Amino acid sequence: MEKKAEQKVLTDVVIRFCGDSGDGMQLTGTLFSNLSAILGNEIATFPDYPAEIRAPQGTIGGVSGFQVHVGTSIYTPGDEADVLVAMNPAALKVNAHVLKPLGVLIFDADSFDAKGLEKAGFVTDNPFAELNLSESIQLVPVPLSELTHASLKDSDMDNKSILRCKNMFALGLICWLFNRPLEQAVHFLGNKFGKKPDLLQANVKVVTDGFNYGHNLHLSVSTFTVGKSENLSKGTYTIISGNKATAWGLIAASQKSGRNLFLGSYPITPATDILHELAARKDMGVKAIQAEDEIAGICMALGASFAGDLAATSTSGPGISLKSEAIGLAVMAELPLVVIDVMRGGPSTGLPTKTEQTDLLQALYGRNGESPLVVMAASSPDDCFHYAFMAAKIALENMTPVILLTDAFIGNGSSLWKLPKLADLPEIHPHIAPESLKGQFRASTRDEKTKVRYWAFPGMEGFMHRNGGLEKDYVKAGISTDGANHALMIATRAEKIAQIANALPAMEVEGDESADVLVVGWGSTHGHLLNAVNTLNAEGKKMALLHFNYICPLPKNAHSLLRNYKKVVVCELNSGQFVTFLRSELPDVPFLQFNKMEGQPFKVSEIVEFLETL
């Protein structure tokens, strides 16, 4: 420990915490993110965790990771880590590839014993050589287990409980490394463990000892200071995950529209947090029901919609498959409904905890019959709030189901969110039947211009009607099997959806508008694509970016913008679903495509590398 410590000032830094799924890596990462945000850093986080709750300790299958990117101009959780904290050999084995050549590896030396190495499947006693780690990586062995024991030797805690605090020792160390004052960490721990004073005291003791350990030993690594971001406008922020932001967007829409919020849902990874968030909001009058299955979840929501509520259901891929028939009923009955699909790797059970953009075609077309509806996507954890709000607004104002696509990456990831004011959010005007229709209302009564059906629900006197999944007569609303009427109804339902484009905001090109190459993306890849485009523009290679949040219908100027460029390349985390849709909309445009299907988000570097070949 002779090397003299140097202070590095960086614009941004990526840290990845990894360990057993029981090691508390998600908590450690979250606390560090909060500390960074308090100091004025932008942040983006990415939890990467296994499907198994507790795989055998110390094995590859049980490794859980949490990556956080802090600094200025942060659009993604980062491709590679500057600092990797590995709690055991298995965690190192799974995550070594993300470490930069000049990065820092901090590891629990106590767990890198013969037994630990064997459990992780190493065959020699030198895991670093086995992993071909670059020699330029700085290795920082810290006997975390032993030091945590020493820190808590005077406590009454048993051995197992003591070891569970070693994540806090690592956090203390990282706080020292990045000049994070401990007071704030203690404050956050107080929020977390406030009801368990013994546990709080132990965690505070260990995090403090970890910090002091780094300070006293001046660990032979450079310490980092990350500059405060100047991109952030003044205001009050919080850190929010995409799933929480989605839930809160629905609550805000309920307040704005004056309709009670009802969620029918069934637990499914990675969407369950939306159910958790809304179940906790009885204070806001939210009724969130955990149904007996996915189908019941959406059917209960549809019942609530029939009865006049803002209704939603939340799920992931397999659940969307199960809900297809009921979504079709919502199309046919022309009832407002928000369907949230937090996409994960598929098909079938697939990769439950990993991210993928593979439900797009199912969202667009995955129902029997001609069944048009609105499909939209959020692009970052914080904008899940905005798009959930807009999904509800569009559903209530246009009497249609809306599928909102998010994914494991932004659903579980978090970012800074500037707190909105309810008064500043757009107004929502549910399409409720006016009093003038009393006594003559039918299930097919609609605004003849927009084709939007009017909403009347039980309790309203003089508006009784019968709705359902059978085709109905355009005028009288009774059951009809007449061919010409069926054709008219199909056209009417399609026209209603198409007209929603009139109210969508015009799209804007990011990057260099004058470029020859237009990069196209949708949903959660926005940060990575923008980063790649900015990087290339900075290098003098002109690139433009057109990113979609509204997919069906497309915003009105989308077609002309897409026809404006010599080369258009559609980048997405599937084998080409959006590009397939775009080809059907613009058969004259020779779209190029760039795809990834590894259950992981893009890396900026791989997009840059691909775009450079164009």
Added chain:
Amino acid sequence: MFTAKDYKSDQYVRWCPGCGDHAVISTLQKAMAEIGIPPHQIAVISGIGCSSRIPYYLSPYGFHTIHGRGAAVATGVKVAHPELCVWQATGDGDCLAIGGNHFIHSVRRNVDLNVLLFNNQIYGLTKGQYSPTSAKGFVTKSSPFGTVERPFVPAELVFGAGGTFFARALDVDLETSKKIMIEAVKHKGTSILEFLVNCVIFNNGVHGWIASKEDRADRLIVLEDGKPMIFGKERNKGLVLDGWNLKVVTIGENGVREEDILIHDAKTVDYTLHQKLATMQGPDMPIAMGVIRAVPCESYDEAVQNQMEEVQSKSKIKSFDDLLNSLEHIEI
């Protein structure tokens, strides 16, 4: 004051002539008038099948949904708006085959629904296949050599799922039908009303043993809470316990007196005797009709509402702005 006509829609009723459903809907309209809830405060939800067409023929708000899911949709309506009176119409296939899961869970939760379960032991709308209540050995187009399946007894599912209300009536027994409909609306919780209906096309005479009024007197017993279990043309037959089982006795024979006859207690939580009654079969035993079980219990929709009010009375969060203020704030 309402009349049955106030609950009729302008739609032409399209069931086959002679179908048992005609009797049930006409009784339902009379019962609704007698109960007196205005049509606009009633929602009738159904799944798919012949009987699930009911909403179209009634004047209240109606929703004809998808196969098997009526219970879930009805649950959503009732939980969202407990002030509404919610009926669910379903058949033996819709309710007990494709919708079996939603059925047992709505019963388990005790959502305040009035469920009309039309049991004709056949799939009618798809033109004659066996259903989960068809007798073993029943020959249909999908069981040309007879089914090898054992049937469900709906009452047993209700009791097994913790059900609080079960009643039964024959389609043509208008008096009992109306009575159990009225009782169902009074009951807070899931009220299962099993109607034994005839399918004149595909399963004619399925309830033939009790079809004629003459036969019914001796072959049915209409149970009433707090009343002795007496039946028969002469009103001289009754039920007593013989060991663990029920037995038919004749009052005045072998020293049996009227006070020896069991008194029906629909309110008892223990369903042992309710199950014995609900599973009685001819020719030795009469088939039990009327309200077999009606146990007072908090309904799910009430419980949801009560919990919400309790949380709201204690919570400091009264508005969306309060909610935002409850978050960890970071000033930049």
